[in-house]
Amino acid sequence: xxxxxxxxxxxxxxxxxxxxxxxxxxxxxxxxxxxxxxxxxxxxxxxxxxxxxxxxxxxxxxxxxxxxxxxxxxxxxxxxxxxxxxxxxxxxxxxxxxxxxxxxxxxxxxxxxxxxxxxxxxxxxxxxxxxxxxxxxxxxxxxxxxxxxxxxxxxxxxxxxxxxxxxxxxxxxxxxxxxxxxxxxxxxxxxxxxxxxxxxxxxxxxxxxxxxxxxxxxxxxxxxxxxxxxxxxxxxxxxxxxxxxxxxxxxxxxxxxxxxxxxxxxxxxxxxxxxxxxxxxxxxxxxxxxxxxxxxxxxxxxxxxxxxxxxxxxxxxxxxxxxxxxxxxxxxxxxxxxxxxxxxxxxxxxxxxxxxxxxxxxxxxxxxxxxxxxxxxxxxxxxxxxxxxxxxxxxxxxxxxxxxxxxxxxxxxxxxxxxxxxxxxxxxxxxxxxxxxxxxxxxxxxxxxxxxxxxxxxxxxxxxxxxxxxxxxxxxxxxxxxxxxxxxxxxxxxxxxxxxxxxxxxxxxxxxxxxxxxxxxxxxxxxxxxxxxxxxxxxxxxxxxxxxxxxxxxxxxxxxxxxxxxxxxxxxxxxxxxxxxxxxxxxxxxxxxxxx
RNA sequence: GGGCGCGUAGCCUAGCCAGGAUAUGGCGCUAGCCUUCUAAGCUAGAAGCCAGGGGUUCGAAUCCCCUCGCGUCCGCCA
Numbered sequence: 001x002x003x004x005x006x007x008x009x010x011x012x013x014x015x016x017x018x019x020x021x022x023x024x025x026x027x028x029x030x031x032x033x034x035x036x037x038x039x040x041x042x043x044x045x046x047x048x049x050x051x052x053x054x055x056x057x058x059x060x061x062x063x064x065x066x067x068x069x070x071x072x073x074x075x076x077x078x079x080x081x082x083x084x085x086x087x088x089x090x091x092x093x094x095x096x097x098x099x100x101x102x103x104x105x106x107x108x109x110x111x112x113x114x115x116x117x118x119x120x121x122x123x124x125x126x127x128x129x130x131x132x133x134x135x136x137x138x139x140x141x142x143x144x145x146x147x148x149x150x151x152x153x154x155x156x157x158x159x160x161x162x163x164x165x166x167x168x169x170x171x172x173x174x175x176x177x178x179x180x181x182x183x184x185x186x187x188x189x190x191x192x193x194x195x196x197x198x199x200x201x202x203x204x205x206x207x208x209x210x211x212x213x214x215x216x217x218x219x220x221x222x223x224x225x226x227x228x229x230x231x232x233x234x235x236x237x238x239x240x241x242x243x244x245x246x247x248x249x250x251x252x253x254x255x256x257x258x259x260x261x262x263x264x265x266x267x268x269x270x271x272x273x274x275x276x277x278x279x280x281x282x283x284x285x286x287x288x289x290x291x292x293x294x295x296x297x298x299x300x301x302x303x304x305x306x307x308x309x310x311x312x313x314x315x316x317x318x319x320x321x322x323x324x325x326x327x328x329x330x331x332x333x334x335x336x337x338x339x340x341x342x343x344x345x346x347x348x349x350x351x352x353x354x355x356x357x358x359x360x361x362x363x364x365x366x367x368x369x370x371x372x373x374x375x376x377x378x379x380x381x382x383x384x385x386x387x388x389x390x391x392x393x394x395x396x397x398x399x400x401x402x403x404x405x406x407x408x409x410x411x412x413x414x415x416x417x418x419x420x421x422x423x424x425x426x427x428x429x430x431x432x433x434x435x436x437x438x439x440x441x442x443x444x445x446x447x448x449x450x451x452x453x454x455x456x457x458x459x460x461x462x463x464x465x466x467x468x469x470x471x472x473x474x475x476x477x478x479x480x481x482x483x484x485x486x487x488x489x490x491x492x493x494x495x496x497x498x499x500x501x502x503x504x505x506x507x508x509x510x511x512x513x514x515x516x517x518x519x520x521x522x523x524x525x526x527x528x529x530x531x532x533x534x535x536x537x538x539x540x541x542x543x544x545x546x547x548x549x550x551x552x553x554x555x556x557x558x559x560x561x562x563x564x565x566x567x568x569x570x571x572x573x574x575x576x577x578x579x580x581x582x583x584x585x586x587x588x589x590x591x592x593x594x595x596x
Numbered sequence: 597g598g599g600c601g602c603g604u605a606g607c608c609u610a611g612c613c614a615g616g617a618u619a620u621g622g623c624g625c626u627a628g629c630c631u632u633c634u635a636a637g638c639u640a641g642a643a644g645c646c647a648g649g650g651g652u653u654c655g656a657a658u659c660c661c662c663u664c665g666c667g668u669c670c671g672c673c674a
């Protein structure tokens with residue numbers, strides 16, 4: 001990123017708060033230096049804080065300087081003196097508090113929002129941006145996506161939007177598992193089972209029934225079991241072009257069906273990686289040969305395994321072998337995944353996967369193998385040395401227990417979306433009966449779908465969730481419709497008058513106005529941090545906070561009835577708020593409606 | 597049995613990585629606010645041994661150790 005002043009100029013271009021933070025730090029550094037502090041003592045406590053805009057906590061620094069914390073705080077305040085960027089800099093006991101000059105902040109923030117519009121909160125990388133491959137969803141193409149799986153695409157797609165705003169060159173990939181047994185089983189079912197009630201225009205819904213029935217038949221009839229197993233090995237060896245073609249066709253159809261609810265949720269993929277490719281092109285065989293030659297693997301009746309009892313791999317557990325091939329030498333899922341990831345690493349600077357917590361061991365093994373293949377040794381001491389970065393999420397369960405297609409304990413995404421949109425439509429009918437039907441349906445779709453995305457993304461990925469209809473359908477309080485409603489309110493004001501080009505931000509002096517501006521200012525630095533920390537759920541909190549502050553402003557500060565100068569300033573604040581609400585919602589993949 | 601993750605008011609949840617000043621919001625509950633830019637909104641109130649116990653520290657929801665509870669994995673399945 002270059003030298004410090006260059007970085008400063010870079011950040012100041014995108015983040016209106018940056019100059020204030022830098023100035024506070026520079027001032028602190030200057031005074032601390034004059035007091036004889038070492039460089040590493042300077043800034044342990046300088047951060048955003050509830051009691052002021054920036055606060056420096058003096059405890060850690062005072063001791064080594066031979067001062068009492070409060071004494072240091074007083075010296076700092078005296079040494080810094082007045083500063084045009086800050087309204088006031090004062091100490092409260094051992095704390096030094098910086099209060100940003102609100103007029104200065106309003107000016108800079110509103111200027112930046114007005115100028116950059118939908119790019120506010122987006123960063124450009126300097127030079128060639130790093131290439132990131134983000135893999136998400138990658139669900140087995142056997143049937144419709146259910147709610148238990150829904151966390152993956154929503155976390156993935158939101159993360160993708162954040163990384164794009166951060167400026168990365170992003171490729172979002174869906175890894176299609178077309179080598180597994182399930183596809184062959186389901187293809188056999190489709191060819192051989194008749195009389196099944198499968199009316200549906202969606203391949204995923206149709207095929208899941210053949211899949212379930214074929215599984216049942218396999219269990220009760222050994223001859224069918226054998227027949228299908230034979231088919232599986234023919235397919236794996238690509239021994240019959242006709243069979244391969246059929247399986248691929250079914251896979252594509254199911255995949256297309258599965259992605260229908262994703263399209264409705266505005267979840268996007270840039271490319272699809274087909275598992276079979278890595279078997280057919282020989283890369284999996286190369287992986288196997290190379291791993292077989294390494295000191296980290298062993299063989300058990302011809303089956304290759306990763307030896308987890310090896311001192312560098314010491315991963316405890318009852319079973320210390322993680323198998324990489326079958327006895328007949330054919331590959332297993334994990335091994336093919338390594339082939340895929342080798343290609344990924346070759347084509348990217350950063351590879352990120354979104355995975356359920358059940359994949360932890362496998363993901364760990366893939367990373368270990370990638371290290372073995374790359375450098376012949378393994379470092380499992382920290383995730384930082386992992387070639388592939390993983391975002392894990394905990395499962396969504398139903399109140400009655402785990403979601404299971406087999407037991408019928410499932411809520412499909414399609415049903416969830418249908419229900420959400422239908423409930424949203426009820427609300428629109430109640431609240432806006434005068435609107436034409438077409439508009440009502442449009443709003444219901446936006447609101448229902450938004451509510452689902454929001455309720456899934458708002459919770460930290462690694463926390464377990466229990467799916468409850470009442471919560472998923474929440475249209476008030478901490479929910480997408482709450483935020484959308486604020487946006488609609490802002491739009492409604494702006495439909496009535498156009499904000500003047502020239503206005504005085506200094507007229508915005510009400511606490512509600514100032515709090516709102518401060519929150520508008522935080523958006524870019526938040527995107528930056530959420531991108532680097534991989535924490536998409538924080539954007540949900542932010543959007544809610546912003547909407548809430550806009551609603552308070554809406555209550556406290558009449559816009560259209562205000563005196564002309566003030567109206568001009570407020571109209572511009574509404575315009576900026578609308579813009580940032582829209583950008584925040586867009587980051588969450590949620591549509592910002594003009595009315596609702 | 598072992599690995600990994602989670603545990604914050606009746607319910608859901610932020611903060612935890614980089615320890616500091618009265619622990620963030622929502623749902624629900626109680627009491628209010630629509631002749632005024634959309635009340636899917638706003639205001640006020642009650643409600644917390646931050647799972648439990650030790651430790652480190654001037655200071656711990658946050659760091660370390662132990663215990664308990666929940667989830668998940670430990671297939672020549674994917």
